[in-house]
Amino acid sequence: MFHIFERSGLRFLQALLGEGFGLHREFWALQDVSFGVARGEVLGVIGRNGSGKSTLLQILAGTVSPSVGSVSRQGRIAALLELGAGFDPEETGRRNIEFTARLLGLSAEEFAARQAAVIEFAEIGEFIDQPVKTYSSGMVVRLAFAITAHVDADIVIVDEALAVGDAQFQFKCLSRLDQLLERGVTIILVSHDLQLIKAYCNRVIYLKRGVVQFDGDCETGCELYLRDTTPVIRSHLTEIQQARHDSMVFGNGLGRIQSVSFVGDGAEHGHFISGERISLDVSVQLFEPVRCPRLTLVLRDVRGYNLYAVNNSQLGLALVTGDNGLIRVRFSFVADLQDGDYALTLRLDDAISEKVQVLLDKQVGVISFRVESPEKRFDAVVNLHGSIEVLLP
Template identity: 50%
Template sequence: MREGIAIHASRVEKTYRLYGSPVDRLIESISIGRPIRHEEIHALKPLSFNIFKGETVGIVGRNGSGKSTLLQIICGTLEPSNGRVEVSGRIGALLELGSGFNPEFTGIENIYMNGSILGLSTREIDARMDDILGFADIGGFVRQPVRTYSSGMVVRLAFSVQACIDPEILVIDEALAVGDEIFQKKCFNRLRELKEKGTSILFVSHSATSIVQHCDRAIMLDQGNVRWIGRPDVTTTLYQRLNNSSERIWSKSLIQLGQRLTKAKLNSRDQYSPSDQEDTDIPERIDNSVFFDQDLRPESYQQYPDNGIKIEKVAIKDSDNLTVNTLPPKKGFTIRFKYSCQKELNDVVFSCHISNQSGVRICGQIYPGTASKQVNFRKGDIFYISFKFEGGLLPGLYFVGGGIRTRKATDFVHRVLDITSLRIINSQDTSLIGLCNMSSGSPLLEMAGGDGKE
């Protein structure tokens, strides 16, 4: 295996044989001529890629695309039907929830068992024990059988063991999705520390935000095939757009992707992005980090009683009119409200606001303005209002709300808070601070004259 590579997969395949009954399996095995009495399921079709030392790679794909099968083969818990996987270094793995733990053993006993499996001596495990217990932070439960743990406690202990043994390769299969937000942040900080030490990290996640923020590259799998390898923002954006498309468009686009990936001459980091000259339905110039994250749902959503008119739906749209909730700074967007009217209302006013996590309203709009003519509605009307915003928000998590009232009344006839989320992701520009960008240019440095006068 070439120097600098942590994982090398060469034409890896995995095929399962499904029999209608045990009798079919017996007949096939003892019959002359071996009549076929099984159906073959191709979980992985020939796929090849490299993971480099010190690199973090994310894997995205629909359920059943082969993600977990691939990780199990890399970890050695599953044998490939064809092809080979070579790894360089000790592997730590979080696969299925609770895998590798004996439910009858205490947390302490499972720590020693897992450490031994990973090749550590009792003395080496003892030296790491305080770090493991401190990171897991499950208190006295560590001396109780694992079967008494909640799913979150199991993840805490499992991640702590794997992350504190300083693995050279760490493989994670959606396990962090079970933990709470504070623990997830703690885990990703630890992953960052491991990466700085040279650990290669491979993890599966349905959170596009996590893939973009923490990965150097991303792989998109579909039906056992590698459909795309490249920058995480491009890969997740492409995956989200295809995932929200019809089955016909999805299938056609994936075929095109597969053909182009096969023809492409990949560079040393297996990067591949579409050529601007190719004729295809797949978006050629994908805006960095613009996508819809299905996991980004506000838990603080509130809806107040309606009185004759109602906010039915709210969506954030990008410049291509695609529904998104994750954007880079300086990217404009539109918040589109859908309303329905149950009775006649006159001189109605609509508002939209954006708040931060502390509930502070950063900005908003009102329609119609105070100088505009009044807007009236009849029973049964369904209509939309689009509020447009420039890209002034700085990286962070924001929430959208809105309200409806009449000019003559002070109370809302309907109101929603935190109905949808908007995440502005980190960028390379670190010259701005705060919540929003109100600057009109770069700071200007002027040196004073020799006499010190301004």
């Protein structure tokens, strides 16, 4: 709970007079938040700005005490919170490494053993001996992440750190997170990058106005977050939405994806061979005229990561609407995929312009299928049909 003052002078008056004069109003950044995190688990935290994410992480890290309730922690915690928080801007990067490492509990011997690795990971070169106030934001986050990732912490807390810096360093950070996971380190990750959350987290907490809206699998949590943050044009057809009880319902009700089914070989059991072409028929019902109906197919793996997407607008095709508002489409793609389970998400919207789309209906994981490969033809998930040409020396 925080005290909010309408004018800065009121804070000074309250310090003199005490809290009994009603000079402030109370603001609860978090309410009734309760959860546990197991050793080796990767917990994602998502929510809009102001939802309480940073306050939650500060409480977990121990830099802020909860007004009510308690926090139980086991092991050493390394937290990368606000950009450059805890750094002395007047001191050099090297000195800040030492200060931070000692604050996190490393002995002088442990710090000496890790200093070179931290400096090498940060990749800021000769600037390591320059004051931190001369660093760019990217340099600051590289230094902060390097320290956090090399102090042998049991719990690592990262707040939007990977949103700063270039792509090469982000890949490097993710690789380091993989190494920490192999050692059984617990990671709590805050990010607006939902693909990152889906790819790395075992579980996600979705905060909304300081309240836990969802605590569970990443696919559902991220879709609920998208539903709440995507503008939807309301209509008088509210009874259509009320008639559907699935928690993964999206859209304004002007249209609905009625049916989805595989066709051809393997369709009956949803089982296909890698490299086989998959076709599926989709029926859509429009309840009111829609200017530019667009239907999008998204292929996702078991972690909810988007692997492929296609829609009629990309292919320059206009959907044909019957007199009864019925649209029928057949999607087809080559399943050049590695062994595993996959799911398809369908999205129906009114593509008014390149920047303005009105969501009519979205059905997440509406149909799933399995791919098997009798012989291994490629590594990773998707076959990009690369080639090798041997050149003469």
